[in-house]
Amino acid sequence: MVGVVAMLVATAGGAGWWWSSHRGDGTAVQEARSFAEAVAADLAAGRTSTGLKGAPTSAEMGRILDGMGEIPHTVTISGIALDEDARRGTVTLEHSWRVHKDKKPWVYRSTAPLRRDDESWASSWSPTILAPGLEQGEGLQARRLDAERGEILGDGDTALVTDRQVVRIGVDRSQTTSTAQARRTARAVAKLVDVEAATFVKAVEGAGPQAFVEAIVLRSGSPELADARRGITGLPGARAVNDEIPLAPSSSFARSILGSVGPATAEQVASSKGAIRAGDVVGTTGLQQTQDARLRGTPGYVVEAVDLDTKTTRELHSVPAVDGKPVRTTLDQTHQEAAESTLAQVEPASAIVAIRPSDGHVLAAASGPGSKGVSTPTLGQYAPGSTFKVVTSLALLRTGIDPQTPVPCTKTTTVDGRSFKNYDDYPAGGTGDITFSTAIANSCNTALIAERERLNDNSLSEAAEALGLTLPPALGVPGELGDVPTPKTGVDLAAQTIGQGQILSTPTGMATVAASVTRGSAVSPVLVLDGSARPSARPGRPLSGDEAQQLRALMRGVVTSGSAAFLGDVPGEPVAAKTGTAEYGTDEPPRTHAWMIGTQGDLAVAVFVEDGPGGASTAGPLLEEYLRKVQQ
Known part of the structure; x- marks a missing residue:
């Protein structure tokens, strides 16, 4: 033994x-x-x-x-x-x-x-x-197990960005008989789908004999895809390959906010220290990029025994992939689509922001086509014009003015040598000694400027903070709200009372003001519910219930007897609003930004157009159209 x-x-x-x-x-x-x-x-x-x-x-x-x-x-x-x-x-x-x-x-x-x-x-x-x-007779082979990319969810955890069917149009080198034939097909495909021909032809020429070289990815059901399918018929090697990739409901849907995904660049692969490989789908812009690590997950792998003749396989060992986690946002598909369709024909940069005051959730943050990919709702900072008079109203209410207090509305007024006037279409019968509520309803510049002496250097900034405008943003995406610097001169203060001078706000900032009035306390708007959003801050001097009630009445008066009377027949709960027009630039006469803020029930909205003749005439109809759409 x-x-x-x-x-x-x-x-x-x-x-x-x-x-x-x-x-x-x-x-x-x-x-x-x-x-x-x-x-x-x-x-x-x-x-x-x-x-x-x-x-x-x-x-x-x-x-x-x-x-x-x-x-x-x-x-x-x-x-x-x-x-x-x-x-x-x-x-x-x-x-x-x-x-x-x-x-x-x-x-x-x-x-x-x-x-x-x-x-x-x-x-x-x-x-x-x-x-x-x-x-x-067997060999070893390892395969990567890709992780499922996490979805981007909207209000109520509705899937906004999820796998949707697409078709990849390109050239399959294995179906061509020569490099010359592949070159001819590549040139024809590039012309058909409108991609840069020289670059695509070069990519096809340099690909291996079995490679499929993609020219473009088109959504299933799109008119462009139907045209492409017809166009590639009879082209040797041209193919349409079905696939699924994470996409929003439409190509424009909150694109500047949500961002997009695409193949990892060489720089992303190099900087990832092995976490990303060539060919991986990663976030390239927006929320897809900032939340990429959470959305992407981590891949796994499987090692298999493979029959060297039949190529059949069986598993020897595996490490499962860990799928990406979803990112929850507050965007509501109905509100976002209504906002985007409302702005679809607006040529200048534009935005609509809708906030639910009860919880601060941003339901819509839409940019018009004139924004050219920039997130105007969250990043576009402009003088807010007369929409800022809601903030000025709070500052003046705190000095003892009430809605019935008489104030002087003159055609013009001069401060330290600078002349101020009302907007061109200001009603002629609205001048003279009028009540404060009438001055807000008609948006009398000179009346508010005349009352500036009641204010101290911090009055406007304290009121802005009480209405959430200057609190640190906690959106969860890159963004700003507003800036109300301390006035250095009497002219500065005069200009600031009517939302000019150095006052700046994004559309999200002015929607926050409207939302805070509705809720009766400072709203901290939030767009991303997962991730690293900062906790909301509190104002030093909060908005009181009585102050909020008076502001709501002043904004309602703009609709019942003022410059936004056209909103009086919008279906649903009563609408309150404030118009705004802000001069900018050095042209004579000055060019103007057009603003409108509005509230209806548990909804606060800001509408902005970078270049328009007036808030009521330019932004007003857009607000009305949006409110009517979301009521349908």
């Missing part, structure tokens, strides 16, 4: 050997160790091993390991056991494949029988020496 009485063991690094036996030949042990090290080195290098009888040739080993590509493979000796007479034994090898840099490696042990022939050691090849369970 053979008994194992001697064992040689190494640590993973190959050091720390120990030897225990009742008797044995120390030279035989050292020779067995040298033999095992040579076998391990050959296996790790993927070459044939002269110490293994019947081992595959180097070419055959290449086929066996072809599916493992450049994956690092290390083999160390875990232990050697020799029998009593040191003529036979077993070597245990520990293998480690670093399949994915950020994943636990595939580690396992295999064994090889040892026999001593004359004065040397030998063994016989078996596929199980390379990997347990591997059979004759």
Whole structure:
């Protein structure tokens, strides 16, 4: 009977050997160790091993390991056991494949029988020496398991950005007979789908003989796709390949906010330290980019035994992918689409922002086509004009003015040598001593400027903070609200009372003012519910219930008896509003921004057009159209 009485063991690094036996030949042990090290080195290098009888040739080993590509493979000796007479034994090898840099490696042990022939050691090849369970005629291959990209959700966790069907139009080199034919087809496809021909032709020429080179990705069902399908018919190698990628409901839907995805650039791959590989889909702009790590998830891998003839596979080991997590936003599809369709024909930069005052959720943040990809709702800072009079009204209410207080509305007024006037279409019968509520309803500039002496240097900034305009934004996306600097001169203060001078606001900022009036406390608008949004801040002097009630009455008066009377028949709950026109630039007469803010029930809206003759005439109809659409 053979008994194992001697064992040689190494640590993973190959050091720390120990030897225990009742008797044995120390030279035989050292020779067995040298033999095992040579076998391990050959296996790790993927070459044939002269110490293994019947081992595959180097070419055959290449086929066996072809599916493992450049994956690092290390083999160390875990232990050697020799029998009593040191003529036979077993070597245990520990293998480690670093399949994915950020994943636990595939580690396992295999064994090889040892026999001593004359004065040397030998063994016989078996596929199980390379990997347990591997059979004759099989090789190894590793495949990446892609993670599902997380969805971007909207209000009520409705999926906004989710996998949607697309078709990739391009050239399949395997279906062309020559480079010249592929070149001709590429040129025709580029013209058909309107991509830069020279670049696409070069990509097709440089691709491998089995490659599919994509020219464009089109949404399923789009008119462009129907035209492309017809156009590629009869073009050798031109193909339309069905696929799914994460997309919003339409190509324009909140694009400047949500962003887009695409193949990773070389820079993104290099900077990711192995987390991103060439061909991966990553966020390239907007929320898709800022929340990419959360949305992308982490890939896994599977190692398979593959029949070298039939190519059938079976799993040997796997590490599952971890799917990306969703990012929840507050956008409401109905409100966003209504806002975008309302702005569809507006040529200058424009925006509509809708906030639900009860929770501060941004339901819509739409940019018009004139914004040219910029997020005008969150990043466009402009003088807010007379919409800022809501803030000025709060500052004046705090000095003791009430809605019935008489104020002087003159045609013009002069402050430190600078003349101010009312807007061109100001009603002639609205001048003279009028109530404060009438001054707000008709938007009398001179009346508010006349009352500026009631204010101190901090009055407007405190009122703006109470209405959320100057609190730190907690949107969860890049964005600003407003800026109300301390006036340096009397002229500065006069200009600021009517939303001019150095006062700035984004459309989101003015929607926040309207929302705060409705809720009766400062609203901190939020657009992203997951991620790293900052906690909302509190104003130093909060809005009181009585102040909010008076502001709501002043804004309602703009609709019942003022410049926004056209909103009086909008269906649903009563509408309150404030118009705004802000001069800018050096033209004579000055060009103007057009603004309108409005509230209806638990909804606050700001409408902005960068270049328009007046708030009521330009932004007003857009607000009305939007409110009517969301009521349908």
